[in-house]
Structures are given as structure tokens and as C-alpha cells.
Ligand code: HEM
Ligand SMILES: *[C@@H]1O[C@H](CO)[C@@H](O)[C@H](O)[C@H]1NC(C)=O
């Protein structure tokens with residue numbers, strides 16, 4: 001394990017390419033052959049599993065005892081964290097494949113074992129999962145410097161153009177360079193102010209689009225809140241990055257066109273494929289065989305996103321190089337025109353593409369998911385809805401629309417979004433961290449190269465931390481608010497919103513602005529009602545991810561004086 005080239009992408013890539021090289025001729029032969037291969041490998045692994053099934057290690061009982069004394073147990077001789085006993089070579093990969101989705105299997109296993117920290121062996125990789133804030137703080141606060149890398153995976157390598165971008169790259173010069181570029185030139189207070197009017201336009205576009213949907217206007221007209229929320233996020237981030245909301249022809253009603261739908265769908269598809277427990281990420285000798293279809297899906301999503309982005313980026317690159325363009329207007333311009341100390345371009349076009357793709361990924365899912373869940377929960381809790389709307393009316397009056405400058409005053413609205421981040425995180429796990437050295441966490445040995453996954457659901461729903469953890473109760477975040485602002489950040493890791501430490505999110509201001517403006521405008525502009533046939537909103541979580549199982553669909557009725565809805569352009 002210690003020898004796995006965790007911090008050397010080039011080695012891993014070379015391995016990957018070698019396998020791809022030999023197998024591609026096989027694959028081109030027929031899909032049937034691929035199916036057969038998959039069958040053979042799965043059968044082999046399952047046979048292995050059934051015949052060699054080892055008993056669970058005795059360590060478990062001891063660990064259980066320790067866990068009862070709080071989550072930070074200590075031991076004289078540090079054992080690995082408890083977990084399922086691994087098979088030779090493949091570790092728990094057979095279980096991972098049979099008991100999909102893996103995150104539900106892992107959480108169930110930890111619950112049964114009564115542990116807040118577990119180690120799952122996937123091939124040679126130790127995957128350490130943590131569901132307790134105290135242990136999480138040990139990792140990302142006390143020993144942060146020991147956990148500043150990211151895993152090497154097929155998806156993260158593809159989406160980052162070979163680890164050229166900030167979020168997905170392992171520790172190294174490239175990560176440092178791109179993180180510094182972002183914090184000093186892109187996601188910084190002066191740029192935030194610079195682009196304020198673009199975000200404000202998009203908030204108006206949102207209000208007008210929902211108004212158009214509502215005013216298409218009879219009782220059968222419904223609003224798909226998920227669609228509206230995701231496309232708002234897509235529109236905002238495209239405006240900031242490319243200074244445009246449409247790749248193609250604008251639509252008069254303010255809704256997305258075909259290309260924007262493709263864009264947002266491909267970004268969400270990509271996010272679903274990132275760190276998704278793909279077999280060949282743990283058993284690299286399977287890379288290229290694509291037994292689970294993961295590689296094909298990743299390449300397709302990557303190709304769709306890049307086909308759309310390239311039309312804008314290539315043209316803009318040309319305009320700057322030819323001197324045709326002089327004034328920076330958006331993130332793309334800023335990245336293209338950055339200079340190093342010698343006055344030469346700081347970034348290559350490949351770096352620009354990879355970083356912008358990653359920014360698109362970073363901005364869409366969290367705000368839209370939090371707001372969809374918040375509104376869904378509120379539909380079943382009229383009191384919560386009433387308090388939030390009353391707060392907006394009290395702070396703003398009823399003759400102007402919510403602006404970013406109102407965010408500090410909208411504490412209850414923020415408490416609702418905070419509660420959605422706690423109870424309904426967009427993903428089961430935080431972005432993985434990789435251990436740079438052998439170390440000890442909560443009394444357990446965590447070997448160099450381990451992937452550390454902070455469980456977003458495990459932290460946010462931990463019953464030792466949260467009273468009635470499964471209840472959506474925004475008031476729990478108001479206690480600390482006497483006189484102080486409620487914030488969406490959570491540095492103590494009692495749940496994960498923007499995380500913390502050297503790898504923490506750098507965009508809390510932008511992320512907060514997008515989330516609060518989205519919910520604020522939806523609540524302020526419209527009275528939301530359930531479709532007649534629905535008694536209460538079904539709050540089931542999807543089985544294969546943590547989104548609401550079915551997109552939230554509601555009626556919207558304008559509730560403000562007509563002149564406040566941004567004027568429709570002629571249709
Ligand atoms: C509400 C919106 C957002 C939320 C909740 C959020 C949350 C997160 C989380 C949980 C991480 C992982 C932290 C860790 O590894 O411990 C992260 C990393 C990151 N986020 Fe965000 N994010 C949001 C929006 C954005 C936006 C809009 C951008 C950029 C335009 C962005 C840029 C980044 C970067 C660069 C990192 C990685 C830093 C690194 O690996 O060094 N985020 N974010
Ligand atoms: C990293 O881990 C080692 C071994 O446990 C420990 O001695 C050291 O203090 C840790 N470093 C940091 C920066 O936490």
C-alpha cells in the first residue's frame with residue numbers, strides 16, 4: 001500500500017495508458033465480449049468471496065466498547081480502525097460491487113458496528129470513513145497538514161485535464177499554483193464586487209422566469225423547482241465565467257435552451273461520477289476494461305462539457321492573442337490575461353479549460369440541492385415557511401426585491417439553508433483527502449496513502465451531536481444568532497458545508513450569495529402550493545444518491561405588486 005504512487009500522477013497515468021493500450025483492441029471487438037469479461041470477473045470475485053469468507057476481526061468488539069466512551073478513543077498500540085475483514089488482494093471490493101450504492105453499505109456497516117471511524121480495504125487502498133465531528137476536526141484541523149492531498153482516480157484525472165486544476169489535484173506545485181490563482185484573482189472580494197451586477201441580473205432573470213412559468217397561468221401550470229434551481233446556478237456561473245447565460249440563441253421566456261440543458265445535465269452527470277467507488281480506481285489492473293461502464297460515462301460527460309466550453313474559450317483565446325479584445329469582463333478573461341513575474345502568460349489554454357470546467361462543477365450542485373430540499377421541507381412545515389417569508393417582508397418591505405446586500409439581515413432564511421446543508425447534503429461524503437504520512441487518528445493507525453472520507457450525512461445526522469437529527473428544524477441554528485449573523489460556514493465540522501483547512505472551500509461568499517438569493521427570490525416572489533393531488537411532499541431521499549428522490553414540483557403564485565416583476569421582453 002505504502003508503495004502505491006499516490007502522489008505521482010505520471011506513474012499512475014502511465015499505468016493507465018498501458019492498460020488502455022492493450023485492451024482497446026479487445027473492446028473494439030464487441031460489446032458482448034465486454035459483457036462476458038465482466039461476468040467472468042464478477043463471478044470469480046464472488047466465488048472467491050463466498051469460499052474464502054473470513055470472520056470479522058475480533059478487534060470489533062473491543063472497538064465497540066471504546067466507541068461508547070465517546071468518539072476519540074485512544075489505544076496504546078494503534079490498530080487500524082474497525083471494519084469488514086478484507087479478502088486477499090481485492091479487499092472489500094466484492095461487497096462494494098454487490099451492495100450498491102457503496103455509501104449506503106458503508107454507513108449501514110458502521111452503524112451495525114457502532115463505530116464513528118471505520119477502515120474499508122478497497123484493493124490496496126485503506127478507505128477511512130469518519131462520522132463524528134471530533135474525529136473530523138482531528139483530521140482537518142489538528143492534523144490538516146497530514147491530509148492535504150486528493151486521490152488519483154479516472155474521473156478526477158479526466159475532468160481536471162490530467163490534474164491541472166485546484167479542487168481535484170493531489171498535493172503539489174500545480175495544486176498550489178491554481179489554488180493561489182483562484183484565491184488571489186478569481187474568488188476574492190474585489191472580483192466579487194466587480195461581478196455583482198451580473199449576479200443581480202441573474203436574480204432578476206430568475207424572478208422573471210418563474211413569473212413566466214406561473215403566469216403561463218392556469219391551475220395546471222406547474223414549476224419544477226429542481227429545474228429552476230439548477231438552471232439558476234448554471235446561468236449565474238456561466239455569466240461569471242463566460243459573461244453569457246446562453247451558449248446558443250437566447251430564449252424569450254428566460255428558460256434554458258437545448259445547449260444549456262445539455263450543459264447542466266453533463267455537469268450533474270460528471271459530479272455523480274466523481275469519487276463514485278469505481279472498481280478500477282482501487283484495482284488499477286482493471287483500468288481500460290471498463291467493466292462497470294464508468295470510463296465511458298466519464299468520457300462522454302467530459303466531452304459534452306468541453307464541446308460547449310471550447311466554443312467560447314477557443315474564440316476568446318484568439319481574440320486576446322490577436323489584440324482584438326482589450327478589457328477583461330469575466331473569469332475567462334482574467335485567467336487568459338494573467339501574467340507571471342516575467343510578463344509571460346501564466347496559464348496555458350489547457351489550464352484555463354480545466355480550471356473553468358472545475359468552477360462550473362463547484363458552483364451548481366450545492367446551492368440548487370440545498371434550496372430544493374429547503375423548499376420541500378417548508379411545504380410540509382407551514383410555520384417554517386411563514387417565518388422565513390415574514391423575515392423577508394420585515395427586512396425588505398414589500399416594494400423591492402431581495403438583493404445581496406440584504407443577506408446579513410436574513411438570518412432565518414440562512415438558518416433554513418444551513419439546516420438543509422446539515423440534513424440533506426448534496427453528497428454522502430466530503431471531497432476525499434489523502435494521508436501524506438503514517439499517522440494516528442482517534443487512537444487508530446491511518447497509514448500513508450489512506451483515503452479519508454468525512455461523511456457529510458454521518459456528521460450532520462450524528463445523534464450524539466444533534467438533537468432529533470432527522471428533523472428539519474431551522475431554529476437550532478438561531479440560538480447562536482443573538483446579535484450575530486447566521487453563517488452558512490461550519491468550521492467545527494458538525495456538518496459539512498464549505499469544510500475547513502488547507503483544502504477547504506474558498507468560495508463561501510459566492511456560494512452563500514447564490515444560495516440565499518435563490519431561496520430569497522423564490523420565497524419573496526411567490527406563494528408556493530402543492531399540486532392538488534398531493535397531500536404532503538414526499539421527502540424520501542433517492543436510493544443511489546442524496547438528492548430528493550423525485551424532483552420537487554409545485555405551483556407558484558406571484559405575491560408582490562406586479563411592477564416588481566422584471567419586465568418581460570417581447571415574446
Ligand atoms: C454553496 C456552494 C459551495 C459549497 C457548499 C462548497 C463546498 C465545498 C467543499 C465541501 C469542498 C471540499 C473541502 C474539503 O476538501 O475539505 C470545496 C472545495 C472547493 N471549492 Fe467549494 N463549494 C461551493 C461553491 C464553490 C464555488 C462557486 C467555487 C469556485 C468558483 C468553489 C471552489 C472550491 C475550491 C477551489 C475547492 C478546493 C480547494 C482545494 O482542494 O484546495 N466552491 N467546496
Ligand atoms: C502528522 O502525523 C505525525 C504522525 O502522527 C505527527 O507526529 C505530526 O504532528 C502530524 N503533523 C501535523 C502537521 O499534524
Ligand SMILES: *[C@@H]1O[C@H](CO)[C@@H](O)[C@H](O)[C@H]1NC(C)=O
Pocket residue numbers: 216217218219220221
Ligand atoms: C393552461 O395553460 C397551458 C399553457 O398555457 C395550456 O396549454 C392549457 O390548455 C391550459 N389549461 C387550462 C385548463 O386552461
Ligand SMILES: *[C@@H]1O[C@H](CO)[C@@H](O)[C@H](O)[C@H]1NC(C)=O
Pocket residue numbers: 158159160161299302303306350353354355357
Ligand atoms: C476532458 O476535459 C479536459 C478539460 O478539462 C480536456 O483537457 C481533456 O482532453 C478531456 N479528456 C478526455 C479524455 O476527453
Ligand SMILES: CC(=O)N[C@H]1CO[C@H](CO)[C@@H](O)[C@@H]1O
Pocket residue numbers: 201202204205208250251252253254255569
Ligand atoms: C432571458 C432574460 O431574461 N434575459 C435578461 C436577463 O437580465 C438581463 C439584465 O436585466 C436582461 O437584459 C436580459 O434580457
